[in-house]
Amino acid sequence: MPKGLLYLTVFLLSLSSFCQKDSLALNYDKTKIVQKEISAQDIEVYKNDPNFNYEVVQNDAPEWWIAFKNWAGNLLIRFFEWLFGVNKASGALNLFLEFLPYVLLAVLLFILVKFFLNVNARAISYAKKNQATMAMSEEEHIIKNENIQKLIQEALANNNYRLAVRYYYLFILQIMTEKELIDWQIQKTNEDYLKELKQERLQHPFKDITRLYDYIWYGEFPMDHEKYQKAESSFSTLKQLLSNG
Template sequence: MLFDSFPGLMPAFPARVRALLVLLLLSAAAGPAQAAPRPVAAAPALLPDAGPAPRLRRPDADRLRDLRGQREFQYEEAITQPEQSAWDAFWARVRDAIGNWLVSRSYNHFWRWIFYGLFVVAGVFIVLRLLEIDFTAMLGRSPRRAALAYDTMAENIHEVDFATRLAEAEAAGNWRLAVRLGYLQLLKTLADGGLINWQPDKTNHAYLAELPAAGPLRGAFREATRQFEYVWYGELALTAPLYAQVRAGHQALRAQLGRSYSNTSR
């Protein structure tokens, strides 16, 4: 018996309990019984359709045309182009023409390289200007400059000895500088007479606006200003006879100013 190996333990249990334990131990040792597999029934075979082939029904063509014409079946939204003005239409045509030209054969084979060359030249010119390199000197040419006897940027008409400076410029044949000195002498005469308020940073046309509109004074000073700007800023070449005419006009204007002062003092 199974319990004979445990003589000190099993007599403590009653007979019924020992019998029940024996049954439990035997069932656990035997293991669960496996049921036999049930056979799977085979699916019935499908028989071929022996009936006639179906006929496709096509909708009526007139009915389809009628449905297509109805608004309820129009699923595409119409894109309306905004109205263009004449100016917008002109620039649209210009853009189209430029676009067509950029994709043309002539541009890709000729004009594109011309534009590349122009861009390179413009870039070199900008670099030379930024580096303050004299481009004309690189080409073997020097700009024409008239020799000046003094610094014109620091001049003060109330400190210049016009008689001496004019004599030196005329003796040297520097007619351009002589015209400038004669014009500055006119400004000094106008400032001494109280007709203008001379300032180093004022323009010649500002002095012209300060003169009285009545009388011939403004017209004469306008002509003297025009001659001075042509000669000094425009670098107009002067000969001795032409300078004589300009100098005569300066002297006549100064004489007119002297008469105006004398009439005012009376």
Template structure:
């Protein structure tokens, strides 16, 4: 009987101890539900500071054309190690200057060849095509066109006819080789040295009269004409 009573007491106390241990273990495993905590995040200043650092810049950069990148690096080294951005700005500025220069040069050529009239002047309704094809023609046609220009009081065209006739005579004497695409400077370099200075002065008079921004009256024409007549005599017309 005593043995059974002992076993019964052990079972009672053992079950109680087991229940107590399970409660303790469950309480220790469960997190504290009533504890307070603060969510912390970096401020904007902190974030911007790291964004400004090159080491933390993860912006994807598109690779430029290889030749353009090499050229910018070469130009940057030539400029004493300037940054790529500065070099690109300088290069863009130079391209703009070249483009503007090309436009002005094209306008100059159009004015010089008579395609357009200078600003503030009305283009003369003279037979410019006939005048431009006068070179390598004959003297009779020269006199006819000159008479028509003087009759219309178109003294600029008259001076142009005189100059083209000089080119015609120089070509006939084989002192120059006339070509419609040549400039007056080309003829100055081409003409023999003994007549070069006189022809240079004649070309200067022609440029001033025909491309100067002023009207030419009969008095100015008469003062100009003798330069051409004297040169024609010198050539042997």
């Protein structure tokens, strides 16, 4: 091998070794370090930022409410994280999630109150309907089967003047039914019977005793012997007209 070629080969190998060693050398940062001063104003900014407030606030709410709120909040947070692909709610969404448990509880209470009110209303309506049906059935039995004049005398003997007025009114209906002046039916009202009366001379007296009957019996107006005699006078007048007709 020529000497020149040998020297060139040795030189290139030496250069390659030098480059490898140089590439492994550490470069130290010789920039001068400047110490950062933190002022009291800088600290105050962080103290006033709620995101850096780690104080534990004592909560006086019942444990069941705290558990419900945490459960609902965590459930909704996971849902919105899945829905929007976020790791943590912020801004308006965070505010919405904070108030949502209260809204859900209010809706739940509203549904429960409405449910119980509806149940109670249906029960009251059913009781009233049953009571009205029983009363009407009793009236039907009295008009069709009983000696109403005897019932009136028994009520007066017991000083039950309100009941006597009721029997007297049913007695008038009984007479008008027998004379075919009205068609008594259990579902009809007293106003229906007034419209059925064709004779004008009977309409006004019947309207008067109907008003008395409603006021005394349904209005639970207290009655004594003197008040009964005044009411009985109106009933007797209509009874006399029916007898003459």
